[in-house]
Amino acid sequence: MSTVPARSPATHPPTSAARRARALLGRAAVPLLFLLLCVSGALVAHIGPEFLLREMLSRFARNAVLVVSLLIPVLAGLGLNFGIVVGAMAGQIGAILVTYWRIGGIAGFALACAIAAPLAVVFGIGTGWLFNRSKSREMVTGLVAGFFANGLYQLLFLFAVGSLIPWHDPSMLLPQGFGLRNTVDLWRIQYALDDLIKVHVVLEGSPVRVPLVTFLFIGLVCAFNLFFQRTRLGQQLRAMGQDPHVAATAGIDVDRNRVIATVLSTLFAAWGQLFFLQNLGTLNTYSSHDQTGMFSVAALLVSGATVSRATVWQALLGTLLFHTLFVVSPLAGKALLGDAQIGEYFRVFVAYAVITVALVLHAWQGRRR
Amino acid sequence: MAERAAPAGERRGAATAAREALREIGIPRLLIALFLLTLFAVAFATHMDMAALITDCILRIARNGLLVLALLPAIQGGLGLNFGLPVGIICGLLGCVITLNAAIGGWAGFGLSAAIGMALAVPAGLGYGWLLNRTRGQEMMVGTYLGFAVVSGMSIFWILAPFTNPALVWAISGRGLRTTLTLTGIWDKLLDNLGGFHIGRVGIPTGTLALFALACLLVALFFKSRAGLSISAARSNPRFALAAGILDERTRVQATVMSTVIAALGIVVFCQSYGFVQLYTAPLLMAFPTVACLLIGGASVSRATLAHVVIGTVLFQSILTVALPVTSQVVQGDFSETARLIIQNGMILYALTRKSDR
């Protein structure tokens, strides 16, 4: 509120049809490029559609919710929430406890979700608080917060469990008597959600599980996201994401909403990690959550989403594309260059490159003055 | 609008001075220093070989010093914490690999590695600096992921590139560099042992320390030169600098090039001291402990001095060296790694969320 002579307010050029078409093409360029990569890789490695379908049925079910959990922070202007790692840890704590208490099946899975939820809320509040103290640097902060939380997680599970925290199941502990083992077998809750309604499809001659219920829940999560955008809170977050200053002047409590957005994201990430674990059946105690943030972010961006704009459809599309590439790349590397390792490095490189490009585009400034 | 007048002379009691000093130092640093003292105390109390411990500390400090120094020009240039250090590190590693492949050993090998690395770092730094100019406000994030992308891209290169020296490549396939290349007998510990002497039983890697000191001196002098002062002025107030004819677009690139070149030299010195050249994903996260060193020394996202470089390297590297042997007496398992994660990332988190930096 000043009475210095006005600067011309940002005038936005009228959006003609041609301009909108170009914008659409621009947004479609990235996923199209990836589609091209996947298709050429599949051709080179002689991968058939049935094989891909088999892989995608499980990979999509595993990863979709994690990617969707990134959407609300993007809406709210927090950028890419690399801090979902923290939510994944909350989910893992739930899985570990449920395994310790030997509760299996859908009950065990539900209990794990119920345990993870309040943990995720607390972690989300903490991360949100950090975001509020590092405005304009949220993404780096989220990234480093994930690393830091990993340290605390290790402190808890590598040292405190079995020593400070009594643990009455020595089969879960390391030979030294304390510290959780590197892998925890989740056989009791494996496929708890996937197989709630058993459906199989025959691919390449053998039956393949179709995780119908998981897909249903993924649909519910997506529906919630779509619904959320049409609520008062969603509208507030949208406003904040576009222009925090205007939002604040209109009376929106920007700081509080940022924390709420982070909490929701962390919560979905926690459940998303549980979806992931129940399908995989094994928990790598110290590394399952490691690449969660990075891969989920890369998956989102591959669909053409950006740091400031991401839709539910892009999240789903991105999951499909990214994980197809994930499967195809090592096989293509082996077929093309005789070395599967190259393919593995390639898919990681692609993930990093996609994120780098998205960050650069987000921050890109044209010629000065 | 009317300005606020500067505070009139405050009466400084000892209490206020102490409180201000505490705020300047910051609780985290205090805790870290205390942790280190505790470790040493425990080591002493449990009759550990103090001389060996101290020797190792000094070795690691000398080994890492240049890398931490590389962060200084970037902060002085207004670019924040240079998480894109891997860009310079890769240049240095390339230099090492090229000379090793040509089977050049001894001082020539070491010198050539450094020279090639630094030469490569100039165009790399120029490109990186240009990118940072286009992404003002998000330098740290862009640098982090650019570094990651470069390291993982280079991983493919290490496999595919035409390096043929059988000492370097995988024996079975005959192609692709090994993950770790050994320097024993080539130029391992060359600088460390240069003029190396002992104080009692504590060994001093004189050559490396001397190079580190020389580099610090040169950097300090540079920032008292016209070019260096211009860089600092442009960071301090870009509009002021413009009025004096200094373009901050140029100074930022200069600062980035300096940082990248010193990083390239730093990794070659590191490899020399460590005895191995580590390729593939090893450099991926190297920026983080380096940044933590600087921050522990007292630096912030917008301000760093040589004292911060030295103090921070001493503190953090000592902790890293001492923590494992000391804690392994008390606790089984690698507590030092967990401690490192917590201290290192906690420190960076603290620096990123300090109000005074915004």
Place this chain on the structure above:
Amino acid sequence: MTAPVLELRGITKEYEGNRVLKGVTLAVRPGTVHALVGENGAGKSTLMNVLFGMPVIHETGGYGGEIVLDGKAARFASPADAMAAGLGMVHQEFMLIPGFRVAENIKLNREPTRANPLSRIAGSTLETLDIATMRHDARAALDRVGLSIDEWMPMAGLPVGHMQFVEIAREVDKKNARLLIFDEPTAVLTESEAATLLDTMRSLAAAGLGILFITHRLDEVLAIADEITVLRDGEVAGRLDPRATTVAHIAELMVGRPAATVRHADAARRAGGTPRLEVRELEVDMPGEEVRGVTLTLERGEVLGLAGLAGHGKVGIANGLMGLYPARGTVLKDGKAFALNDPRAAIRAGLAFVSEDRRGVGILPDESIELNIVITAMEAQNRFLHHGPIPALRLLDGGAVRRHAREMIRALDIRTTGPRQQVRRLSGGNQQKVCLARAMTLEPDSLLVSEPTRGIDVGAKERVLEILRQLNRERGMSLLVTSSELAELRALCDRIAIVYRGRIAAILPPDAADAEFGLAMAGEREAAGAARG
């Protein structure tokens, strides 16, 4: 006479000892348009901040005086409070979200909603937006302000004039609106858009709202206001009836002050010879202070003043000459071609600049006084450096720097604990002296000073002016002084050029009548370039 909807009684505000508002009283009656005019620094923004309960006011010691809304005393703890009580503000910088639709902007944070199963559990924040009602209300508001665009249009792409009206529609949609404040609304509008806006304001007033209209456009004030309050130096300089006053009179009140000392045109003082600066058709793109074609001459040894209302471009002239903003035109320095858009060239040609934006451009706050004083000379003139082969790597000559700094501190009487003190710790006046010291270090033959005494306490003001006089008298330095304080210019300058709408309206001697200045500043004197005296 109806009871006023808003009364401000004796509002005072201090920022760390600096009295920015010294007891402002005004009243706005419902159904009228009350214009508030004043120069930058007169206190208009602070007054609005106080009225709206902005955090910056509370964080710096609050305010004195009373705000009375509809006869009841009111104290607003936040903008939300003020808005809830019925105050609305149409900002200068539009508070609109380009990615939203028009209706969404109009209803921002006040959207009508409907309950749903989730909201019954989790709270009202999850209620669904009632789009139909939103559109309906928005349509009604748009109709009230006379804008016929589709309320579901995206905001981006609307012309500036329409955006302004959407702002107004938002305020009008607030059912309890009692008083609407317009802050420089026409600054970015075309002539016809401005006319439409004024009509809208009239009709809104006619419907019973009170309108507070803050503007620099004095002709608009006369066209539409029912009452005028002129603010100057934090006080009410005058209350005028628009039917009984002129633009010139308003301008006079805004800038004039009974001048204690007035310099008499001293023809003998001009040294004659080639003018220091000949400026022809200078254009400068300084946002908010555009220069659209200035022609003037700075004679050797003369003190030339640049006056004019804020926003008309007087500040842009010096900034353009020194290369801080893009400039075009022809400039001769001592008869030779002078390169624009090149700060280093300007310095090398013998000019030095003291900016009006002390904090933003004038100092390096975290560096020492001595560095602040010498660094421009070091950079642009290669001085204060030890010898060395590579110019860029020459080291700073600490001894020479220290000596020079001490001399400057003594000469300008800078109150400091020593040359190594951080500039940020100095008072405004002493910081200004550091800026002057830096300019003087460049050993210029011409000094361009903008707002030399802004934000400085009274004692230091005189000292700064005295330093300028000395530079002119004893070193024959030519001075180009830009200032919003006419009295200062009249006490200092040989001639004063008045800038109006980016051009020179008149050049007057310091002892010209107040009315002449007023007229020129108001644009009534179209004697562009006609020098008098």
